[in-house]
Amino acid sequence: MELWFTEKQTSAIGLSCRVTRTLEERQTRFQHLAVLETEPWGRMLVLDGMIQLTTADEFVYHEMLAHVPLVAHGSARCILVVGGGDGGTVREALRHREIERVVLAEIDPEVVEVSRRFFPELAGGLDDPRVELAFGDGIEHVARHPGEYDVVLVDSTEPVGRAVGLFDQPFYEACRRALRPGGILVAQTESPFYNQDLVRRSHSAMSAAFGEPARTYLAPIPTYPSGLWSFTAASIGPDPSRPSARYLGREAPWEPSSLRYYSFGVHQAAFTLPPFVEQLLGSR
Numbered sequence: 169m170e171l172w173f174t175e176k177q178t179s180a181i182g183l184s185c186r187v188t189r190t191l192e193e194r195q196t197r198f199q200h201l202a203v204l205e206t207e208p209w210g211r212m213l214v215l216d217g218m219i220q221l222t223t224a225d226e227f228v229y230h231e232m233l234a235h236v237p238l239v240a241h242g243s244a245r246c247i248l249v250v251g252g253g254d255g256g257t258v259r260e261a262l263r264h265r266e267i268e269r270v271v272l273a274e275i276d277p278e279v280v281e282v283s284r285r286f287f288p289e290l291a292g293g294l295d296d297p298r299v300e301l302a303f304g305d306g307i308e309h310v311a312r313h314p315g316e317y318d319v320v321l322v323d324s325t326e327p328v329g330r331a332v333g334l335f336d337q338p339f340y341e342a343c344r345r346a347l348r349p350g351g352i353l354v355a356q357t358e359s360p361f362y363n364q365d366l367v368r369r370s371h372s373a374m375s376a377a378f379g380e381p382a383r384t385y386l387a388p389i390p391t392y393p394s395g396l397w398s399f400t401a402a403s404i405g406p407d408p409s410r411p412s413a414r415y416l417g418r419e420a421p422w423e424p425s426s427l428r429y430y431s432f433g434v435h436q437a438a439f440t441l442p443p444f445v446e447q448l449l450g451s452r
């Protein structure tokens with residue numbers, strides 16, 4: 169008998185794939201968690217029925233979430249990842265040789281535990297001596313650490329349950345306060361096809377919190393709803409859409425050929441938005 173997993177992405181659309189094995193399934197204090205072995209996409213982490221990552225395409229998401237702000241910043245030393253318990257974003261941040269400290273504010277320790285077991289290629293970096301695990305609500309963590317971080321990366325679940333506040337203006341205001349001068353905030357902000365209201369609201373809340381227009385950029389992620397994903401960036405100074413002058417024309421700040429999606433060219437191109445996205449952001 170064939171086993172299929174379907175993520176219901178809207179009331180009328182689902183994404184399905186064949187499952188060869190269920191490796192883990194449990195209810196944590198915060199969410200339903202499953203790890204599936206799938207035929208087309210390798211291992212898959214699912215929280216509350218929603219795909220968080222697959223080993224086939226996670227590189228696009230994690231590279232674009234981490235390297236865009238880190239390269240635009242140019243000299244980040246201290247990073248905060250909110251959510252991101254699978255370790256993929258931390259792994260990417262650690263590729264930057266100048267990073268001294270990465271704090272992971274993840275609400276659910278069981279996501280980290282399960283990722284260490286089933287996704288060692290993502291979670292391996294969590295044992296790096298530069299990484300601190302701060303289990304708890306990212307909203308509270310950010311409020312308690314003003315002026316501490318060069319870059320804040322919001323690697324959250326969809327806006328349900330405890331993640332709802334991670335898309336709101338008071339959280340973005342606290343993120344601005346948590347940043348040092350020259351700091352950059354980036355958040356994953358869902359699909360511009362299926363979550364238009366959320367993309368618009370996050371952009372305008374982040375713009376209001378930082379007192380200047382936030383910048384949205386896009387990347388293709390086949391296993392996320394609609395396949396087209398948005399990220400939204402705001403900064404206290406640097407232009408998030410441009411690699412820092414420090415890097416242009418020089419050697420990239422990571423091992424050559426270690427990245428599969430991000431490049432300086434992709435970085436800049438990702439901020440060129442199709443007219444329908446500009447329209448939904450009100451910038452056209």
Ligand code: SAM
Nearest residue numbers: 220251252253275276279305306324325330331
């Ligand atoms: N790449 C993923 C995506 O966009 O689908 C996100 C992956 S990561 C597993 C998301 C993490 O955010 C989850 O482990 C969840 O426990 C965590 N999370 C949700 N709300 C949170 C909050 N308020 N504070 C800290 N972590 C939170």
